[in-house]
Amino acid sequence: MNIKSLLLGSAAALAAVSGAQAADAIVAAEPEPMEYVRVCDAFGTGYFYIPGTETCLKIGGYLRVEWRGGDIEATGQDTFPGGGGDSWQTRTRATVKFSTATDTEYGALKTYAEVEFQKDNNNGGSTNLAHGYIEFAGFLIGFTDSLFAGGYIGGGNSNNDYIFVNYGDTARNQIRYTYGDTDAGFSFTAAVEDSSDDHDDFLGSHSNVDTYVPNVVGGLSYSTGGFQAFLVGGYDGVAEEGAIKGRINATFGAFSAYVMAGWNTDGDYRNDYAQWYGDWAVWLGATYQFTDKLAIYSDFNFMDQGVTDAAGDFTDTAKFEATVGLNYAVVPGFRIRPEVSYVADYDQIGGDEAQDWGGMIRFQRDF
Numbered sequence: 001m002n003i004k005s006l007l008l009g010s011a012a013a014l015a016a017v018s019g020a021q022a023a024d025a026i027v028a029a030e031p032e033p034m035e036y037v038r039v040c041d042a043f044g045t046g047y048f049y050i051p052g053t054e055t056c057l058k059i060g061g062y063l064r065v066e067w068r069g070g071d072i073e074a075t076g077q078d079t080f081p082g083g084g085g086d087s088w089q090t091r092t093r094a095t096v097k098f099s100t101a102t103d104t105e106y107g108a109l110k111t112y113a114e115v116e117f118q119k120d121n122n123n124g125g126s127t128n129l130a131h132g133y134i135e136f137a138g139f140l141i142g143f144t145d146s147l148f149a150g151g152y153i154g155g156g157n158s159n160n161d162y163i164f165v166n167y168g169d170t171a172r173n174q175i176r177y178t179y180g181d182t183d184a185g186f187s188f189t190a191a192v193e194d195s196s197d198d199h200d201d202f203l204g205s206h207s208n209v210d211t212y213v214p215n216v217v218g219g220l221s222y223s224t225g226g227f228q229a230f231l232v233g234g235y236d237g238v239a240e241e242g243a244i245k246g247r248i249n250a251t252f253g254a255f256s257a258y259v260m261a262g263w264n265t266d267g268d269y270r271n272d273y274a275q276w277y278g279d280w281a282v283w284l285g286a287t288y289q290f291t292d293k294l295a296i297y298s299d300f301n302f303m304d305q306g307v308t309d310a311a312g313d314f315t316d317t318a319k320f321e322a323t324v325g326l327n328y329a330v331v332p333g334f335r336i337r338p339e340v341s342y343v344a345d346y347d348q349i350g351g352d353e354a355q356d357w358g359g360m361i362r363f364q365r366d367f
Helices: 003-024 204-208
Strands: 056-069 088-104 107-120 126-136 139-145 171-181 186-193 215-224 227-236 241-252 255-264 280-289 294-303 320-331 334-343 357-366
Antiparallel strands (some): 056 357, 107 126, 255 280, 294 320, 334 357
């Protein structure tokens, strides 16, 4: 075999191998375009689109640590032998909040859920659904603050809105409708709410009422500039009694204040909405913003009768309570709130050694 033949044969063999490899070659697929999270600014700051949908999502919450001291603040611990005396209590709470919103042909479809994880002293921890509801076309359906209390007319300024002069029902399952005229500043709201499960604690024989009637609440509000006025009434279908409450808020520069008053239709008993003692109660409060970081606040609460202790004895006392505190923003998202509270003649409720004073300090990181 001559050199020419050898070269031609080698070239043919290499061509055949190359053709076979070319036929078996794997072609890499083009990478799919990456879908980045998009900011949703249609419903406020912090929202983003859930990938692949037109629903906007916002996630937030806080971590809170509290230390309470004194008989009127710290009911979880009692260090005085035989009852009374000084006491203290600690609490840590983590809360996660989820908000969603989607534009529809009937307006925004929104949901809100807030879950609390809490640990008190050395007791077992707890998990609680603080809020969980749907909002659509003026309706709110789900679990949240009662329309009679924080859900509409609001509470106080302090960490503890009240100690004994309770301003109304707390969170309830409900169906609520709100109509507001933003140009005129008027709004109307009404709700049917599930009744409390603790009627036996404050109604006595009234708790035996058997009814399918839900609790009913209605309210009106007016707002203009730094002035707001509210009027709300609630009917307890189990107690067959109710309450009316009015409130005025006013802001003058760095100073803001409120006055709120409530009337019980039957002062001899409490109900879901009149959870204070007696016929009437009054709540006052004010806040002054010294700087962007520091504010001082106060709450002063009154009621016309005393309380009934655990033994069933009625005491004409605890008509007045007061709280004063500071709200200091160390850095954005981190606040410290110390406060001091006073309840007149608390020793007649908590025992001869019980003190009228108490205090607490709260550390909170919001995110």
